[in-house]
Amino acid sequence: MPQIEQLAATWASQLFWLALTFGIAFLIVGRGMVPKVQGTIDARDASVASDLAAAESARAEADAQEERWRGIENAAREQARQTIAAARARSQAASEATLATAGEATAVQVSAAEARIASAAQAAMAEIETVATDAARDIVTRLSGASVTREEAQAATKAVLHG
Template structure:
């Protein structure tokens, strides 16, 4: 094979041009492109670190805002509970006052009704005594023929009723 026999003659020349090509590529990539790639990576790392720091600061601010909001909410809830308790107490006091007034009116009506009942009972008792006295006088007159006065008949009926 003729290619193998020429290998020794062309080896040094190929090795030289291989070294020149790799050297050129190394300097072009190493001196021209690599610093740009490294600066881009550094900028990206700095941007990520800045974004993480900003996110941490935003999270801290959000936590503080949430704590402030919770404090305000708890204060508002306590104030509302106090107002509800005040309104409830005022409602209970008003209801008790209204109930007391209604009870006073009812007690007055009951006392008035009891007085009327007592008066009616007394009047009925007096009338029963009067009717009983008249009946007793008539019965005595019919049975014995004796004439009894109204006062005597009343006295006898009272003695019989009251014991």
């Protein structure tokens, strides 16, 4: 069979060209293209890693700034609370001072009014004694016709009124 005999003759030639074609393809792809693709992949990996590191650094910085801001905010809140407490204390002290002044003024007015009332009561009592003395003298004179001195009527009236 001539086809089989021819196979051995063409076999070596085909193997040679196959090896040569694959060798050239290996050199072009394996030595030329693969290193460039691998370099691109490595550059992309390095870029992603640096971006992740930058993001982590930015997150850590943001956390630190947030912590500082919270500290400042808490300090401001505490200062505001202290300011409000001081204002309340000043207001309360001012109110107490005003109330004390008003209380003293009221106490003075009450004392003056009590003194006026006591004076008016004494004056009224003296007038009542005078009127009672005059009335007693007139009654005794009209009823009995006897004459009573003012001092006697006054002593009798005081005895009755003051016990």
